[in-house]
Amino acid sequence: MSTTIRGQAPTKVYGEHTVVDRLDLDISGGEVFGLLGPNGAGKTTTILMLLGLVEPSRGSIEVLGLDPRRHPLEVKRRVGYLPDAVGFYDPMTGRENLRFTARLNGLDDFEGHIESLLETVGLANAADQPAGEYSRGMKQRLGVADALVKGPSVLILDEPTTAIDPEGVAEMLHLIRRLAKEDGVTVLLASHLLHQVQTVCDRVAIFVRGKIVAQGQPHELAAVEKGGRITVEFRMAGDPADGRRHLESVGTVSDVAAGQIPGSWVAALDADSLAPTVNGLVSRGVGVIGVHRIDEDLESIYRRYFETHEEVPA
Amino acid sequence: MTTTAVDSAATIERRPGGWRVVAAKEMADHLLSGRFVVLMGVLGIATAAAVFAASGGIRDVAPNAQGITALFLKLFTVTTDPVPFPLIVFVGFLAPLLGIMFGFDAVSGERSQGTLPRLLSQPIHRDEVILGKFVAGLGVVAIMLTSLVVFVSGIGIFRLGVVPSPTEISRLAVWLVFAIIYVGFWQALATVGSVLARRASTSAMIPIGVWLVLTLFGSFIFGAVAGVISPRDGSQAAEFAYLRTTQTVSQLSPVTLFQQGSTVLLDPEVRTIGLVTVEQVDRAIVSELDLTQSLLVIWPQMAILVAMSAVMFAAAYVAFMRDEVRA
Numbered sequence: 001m002s003t004t005i006r007g008q009a010p011t012k013v014y015g016e017h018t019v020v021d022r023l024d025l026d027i028s029g030g031e032v033f034g035l036l037g038p039n040g041a042g043k044t045t046t047i048l049m050l051l052g053l054v055e056p057s058r059g060s061i062e063v064l065g066l067d068p069r070r071h072p073l074e075v076k077r078r079v080g081y082l083p084d085a086v087g088f089y090d091p092m093t094g095r096e097n098l099r100f101t102a103r104l105n106g107l108d109d110f111e112g113h114i115e116s117l118l119e120t121v122g123l124a125n126a127a128d129q130p131a132g133e134y135s136r137g138m139k140q141r142l143g144v145a146d147a148l149v150k151g152p153s154v155l156i157l158d159e160p161t162t163a164i165d166p167e168g169v170a171e172m173l174h175l176i177r178r179l180a181k182e183d184g185v186t187v188l189l190a191s192h193l194l195h196q197v198q199t200v201c202d203r204v205a206i207f208v209r210g211k212i213v214a215q216g217q218p219h220e221l222a223a224v225e226k227g228g229r230i231t232v233e234f235r236m237a238g239d240p241a242d243g244r245r246h247l248e249s250v251g252t253v254s255d256v257a258a259g260q261i262p263g264s265w266v267a268a269l270d271a272d273s274l275a276p277t278v279n280g281l282v283s284r285g286v287g288v289i290g291v292h293r294i295d296e297d298l299e300s301i302y303r304r305y306f307e308t309h310e311e312v313p314a
Numbered sequence: 315m316t317t318t319a320v321d322s323a324a325t326i327e328r329r330p331g332g333w334r335v336v337a338a339k340e341m342a343d344h345l346l347s348g349r350f351v352v353l354m355g356v357l358g359i360a361t362a363a364a365v366f367a368a369s370g371g372i373r374d375v376a377p378n379a380q381g382i383t384a385l386f387l388k389l390f391t392v393t394t395d396p397v398p399f400p401l402i403v404f405v406g407f408l409a410p411l412l413g414i415m416f417g418f419d420a421v422s423g424e425r426s427q428g429t430l431p432r433l434l435s436q437p438i439h440r441d442e443v444i445l446g447k448f449v450a451g452l453g454v455v456a457i458m459l460t461s462l463v464v465f466v467s468g469i470g471i472f473r474l475g476v477v478p479s480p481t482e483i484s485r486l487a488v489w490l491v492f493a494i495i496y497v498g499f500w501q502a503l504a505t506v507g508s509v510l511a512r513r514a515s516t517s518a519m520i521p522i523g524v525w526l527v528l529t530l531f532g533s534f535i536f537g538a539v540a541g542v543i544s545p546r547d548g549s550q551a552a553e554f555a556y557l558r559t560t561q562t563v564s565q566l567s568p569v570t571l572f573q574q575g576s577t578v579l580l581d582p583e584v585r586t587i588g589l590v591t592v593e594q595v596d597r598a599i600v601s602e603l604d605l606t607q608s609l610l611v612i613w614p615q616m617a618i619l620v621a622m623s624a625v626m627f628a629a630a631y632v633a634f635m636r637d638e639v640r641a
Contacts, residue, residue: 087428
């Protein structure tokens with residue numbers, strides 16, 4: 001698919017402090033891309049550069065083939081943005097806030113569109129309450145509707161789920177996937193919440209201190225990090241000690257340790273050697289009753305990077 | 315990409331200006347806000363008191379009001395006990411407050427509500443935000459001041475039976491425009507404050523401080539500055555020079571400019587706002603200037619005030635355009 005967002009080493013320096021450091025991004029149309037990083041990693045600054053609200057100190061950015069600094073209106077017309085800690089005009093109702101956004105976008109005849117957006121984000125009943133009475137979570141939902149008012153081809157969500165309850169988060173993630181798959185919207189999701197990013201994103205960039213330290217599909221990222229080795233949990237019938245002996249005697253595994261399920265063993269091995277290992281066990285007459293591949297999740301990688309970078313003082 | 319650019323250019327031309335959308339929303343906000351009600355109340359009470367006092371004064375002079383032709387305008391310029399100021403002085407005092415109230419949170423309010431990033435990510439030019447807000451605030455002020463003048467005129471016509479002449483109506487109209495421009499200065503100053511200060515409470519302090527200093531301590535400050543420039547040594551010439559300097563210095567303040575402008579515009583008998591010696595007025599015939607003559611007297615003050623308001627708006631504009639959104 002074509003590139004929708006491209007960053008060629010954009011860098012933002014405030015005084016002495018480099019907030020975003022040579023960020024190379026290449027996000028395709030219809031992709032859900034996760035920008036994963038701790039607070040203060042430079043995610044929001046990156047987003048503001050994509051919207052043309054902050055000028056990169058060096059490097060360049062292209063959104064939908066346009067430079068956001070030189071064609072800000074064209075970019076903003078097609079990019080929906082949900083800011084972190086989104087706010088609304090308190091005296092106006094949720095619906096009136098959306099109407100204002102629609103007018104700013106020069107839309108006509110938007111009432112039906114707004115109604116359906118309010119239903120999509122589950123605010124149809126609260127639509128005519130003043131936004132000042134909304135909870136943080138409701139404001140975030142309204143913020144998603146607000147970002148969708150213009151019918152964007154790119155959706156940028158900055159911490160969209162921080163104040164939403166777990167059920168609401170599931171709905172939100174489902175909505176994000178649906179927008180990407182059905183409507184072909186490109187989504188950039190910035191978050192510090194790993195599990196959500198991992199669930200919903202096609203690709204993830206781990207972003208720490210203004211730098212991307214790893215980038216790729218969530219599982220691929222996990223595999224690369226371990227040098228191509230995978231972790232597998234084996235469950236075998238019979239005496240657990242025998243199971244371990246058989247497992248080690250096959251000769252392709254290392255680091256055998258007790259698994260979480262009693263009697264199971266977890267071992268590291270090359271991805272290619274999983275099938276031979278299972279065959280080897282079977283040929284030794286071991287009753288293999290379960291083989292479960294445990295991919296290292298992003299959390300450990302993320303934490304590792306975060307910690308490494310914490311050790312180095314800025 | 316090329317086609318997209320062309321399409322969008324066509325769309326832009328069909329769209330109404332984004333500043334109008336901003337202005338319409340801001341104006342609705344202002345008119346429904348508590349501060350509008352409060353200000354309207356304060357202004358209404360001040361007006362009622364001033365008109366009451368002025369009408370008392372007019373009743374006193376009305377029986378022998380042979381030579382007084384611009385009687386209607388006296389509603390705005392005279393007072394009697396116990397009200398200390400005539401209406402134009404009240405307006406001169408309160409008008410800055412109107413501008414400040416509708417400008418001090420123009421940008422800082424958006425910031426504290428968290429709506430600024432959302433607003434700026436919409437497809438409108440940045441200057442349309444500041445322009446829309448300025449127009450809306452000034453529009454509300456225009457509504458307030460106009461209704462005040464109409465209210466006073468109504469009382470004049472019905473209670474006192476004094477009917478304004480066409481000249482008096484045109485004088486009032488010119489004065490109204492002048493007053494709105496004056497409020498514009500304060501609103502622009504407040505807007506500058508709201509861009510520079512991060513919080514609404516801080517941003518209100520900047521223009522209110524300037525306003526208090528200029529209204530309450532203005533004459534001391536001007537006197538002191540003039541004393542430095544042309545020291546008094548007791549001689550008549552030095553005293554005269556000192557007074558001239560004081561006047562020149564005081565005209566750097568929009569408060570003075572507006573006060574002088576109001577006096578000349580609403581009182582046709584005022585022929586100069588400069589220093590006048592006894593010799594100069596000796597045997598001068600008491601008569602009234604027509605509006606064009608009054609405008610000739612006051613045009614420097616008006617021009618300076620318009621320029622000051624324009625410069626202040628430009629400052630607000632530049633401050634906002636340069637203000638970088640930060641994470």
